[in-house]
Amino acid sequence: MDRVTILPHADWQDRPGLAGLARVLTPARYVGGAVRDTLLGIPVADIDIATPHAPELAMDMLKEAGIRVVPTGIAHGTITAVLESGPVEVTTLRRDVSTDGRHATVAFTNDWREDAARRDFTMNALYADPISGQIYDYFGGLDDLEARRVRFIGDPLQRIAEDHLRILRFFRFLARFGSEPDAEGLAACETRAKDLMALSRERIADELLKLLVAKDAVAVMRLMIERGILLPVVPEIDMAGVDRLAKAAANEAAAELPADAIRRLAALLPADAKINDVVGARLKLSKAQRKQLASAIAPHAFGSSYELSYRIGREHAFDLLVMREDGPALIAQIKMWDPPKLPITGGALVERGLSKGPDVARVLRTVEDQWIAEGFPDAARVAEIADAQVTQALR
Template sequence: MTVLLPDAIWRHRPGLDGLLTALGAAEGKARFVGGAVRDALLGLAVNDLDIATSLDPHDVVDRLKAAGIKAVPTGIDHGTITAVLPDGPVEITTLRRDVSTDGRRATIAYTDDWREDAARRDFTINALYADPLSGAISDYFDGLADLEARRLRFIGDAGARIAEDHLRILRYFRFLARYGDNEVDSSAYNACVAAANSLMALSRERIADELMKLLGVAAPVHALRLMVEGGILRPVLPEVTMAGVDRVEALLAREAASGIDGSALRRLAALLPADAALADQVGARLKLSNRARKRLMVALEPGVADETPRALAYRIGVEGAVDRLLLDAGRALDALEALAGWTPPVLPIGGGALITRGLQPGPDVAKALQEVQRLWVAEDFPDDARVAALADQTVSKFQRARQ
């Protein structure tokens, strides 16, 4: 029985019909491939659209230009052209076969054999092609059966696939977390464990990208446990232990109970020991952005005793406060209610107002203003009238101290 790609909004994106016509889809020269086909068959939203084609990449560029479609040669040396459509980019890649690989990059040759192109992909569920017009699925390695069973299998020998691209180790666990049924293919898992040290040959940016994608899925805990048990992350992130996975599991439950969207970066903070300096080192090692590193550090810095949620948010920002409150398993979740829709206010008084009240210009002004702010925060940000009273009280206190 022929399996057909279900109809969906993404198949009617503006400009897509013109792109398919330009690529000769009616003559069998272009098919949807990979994630779009996989996710469409699972009834999931399709965000990224990839097209495989038997056309030479330079021919693709010429055809797109002739059709008035912007073509960006994002990876032309490896056969990939990006078509810019009104609703976003579409990647078009010429059918390929691997000539040689070193675990990080491959030397490829073009082919017109769809099965040969499928054979170089990682998992059977990612090697599904769909005719854009009829929707007919081409399945060369029983990917449809695996998709139905939520079974994750490498194409061919797992060890050989990993040797071609070491990143497939991390991709295996990410895809297991998102698409697998948690029944692990022992040959695939053993191959990942055996090759774990090869992760050291990868750029830290690629490792970070896969790790953050894994932490961003709905249920990453089982995959993380398998990774720790097998020593997968030990070569590149020895700080990650089973205790960290337990913290991630607790965090997931708190995110769900509070109705707050999960955050991969927050989950990374849970995965690491509660040490801000160490978190910054890990962030630097993974080449995370300065903002991401700062968020990790803020999430794991020691707290202030008896600090209210709003006082915390005023001091470190709402995002940081939400991270801290969710990561603190001993803190009641209703503490988060105080931050819902709340924006930290600005102290409605400045040093000039204290001088007007009689405080002498000089170092005391800054100190007195800090005291007013401390009292204002301690009283949960009262109105301007109360701030004026606090200012009067503080100025009097400093004046008495100077007498």
């Protein structure tokens, strides 16, 4: 290391109990995302600590200090310390013994460089001393981070062979942190794209959905389609889909909506219910996600954005409207609008003379349709509509 870099202070370092946890595990260092994101000046979500102590010993040390601990992945050296301020993942330094592209067999070590060498990208292999803040960089991660360059540690082809998911992680990190892709890494991902077929579809979906909400998702998705990265696992996505994604992302921004992964996936895919269902099943999306995916392309005839929001719900309305040229303006209309409740019930129609049965539901739907068409008038006007509809039904 040619230079000494100190980790800037950030709010997460003041979390109650964190400093004490690090002291108990000494020698220990913060590692990975917390270090990377702090250097980039962005909020830190998760905190990871690395230590040379074997996991069983680390558990004993924490318990003796009165810190609750859970053996979340003890076979792979990972335990979770549960602090009042939230969980912290603690991992013993490791080296890979064998890998098959999906799983790794590890051995524990006390060599920090060995632990760094098994990580995916240089920007993720940065360690920081909890007390001094000194950063330990074994593979040029600081320079790559400064250049916003996502670069594999060592030979990219070998790193991908160890864990095929690193192909998608390369592009996700490029979309989130990068500027220009590392040429050697990009070439390796293109060469090994078919390796994605060996991964579980849940892992593919998880990475893809995270990528889709990253700041440069459109440009990176375009690059992935150009290089045929997704062809082995989601061949339904093509360049026309990326163009639709660009439109959806631009309209989201114009409407000040947060990026939504399923909404963006729906834009990427052809507006074909069968294709969407096939892709949703293949990626093993949840029922709620598949429902949203289907709703985002379902044809809906509506007179206004208010009617659409009332009939299918505001969030689903956003998914449909975001693909329209006038989408941002229509979204603005309903963004702060709470759909009202129809101020009449079937019972009120029975009181007006209708017999219980299918006629009540039919007339109630007619009343509701007219109420919507008139712009959701008040209860007095709904009563007039109901009177007229019941009179007509009784003729």
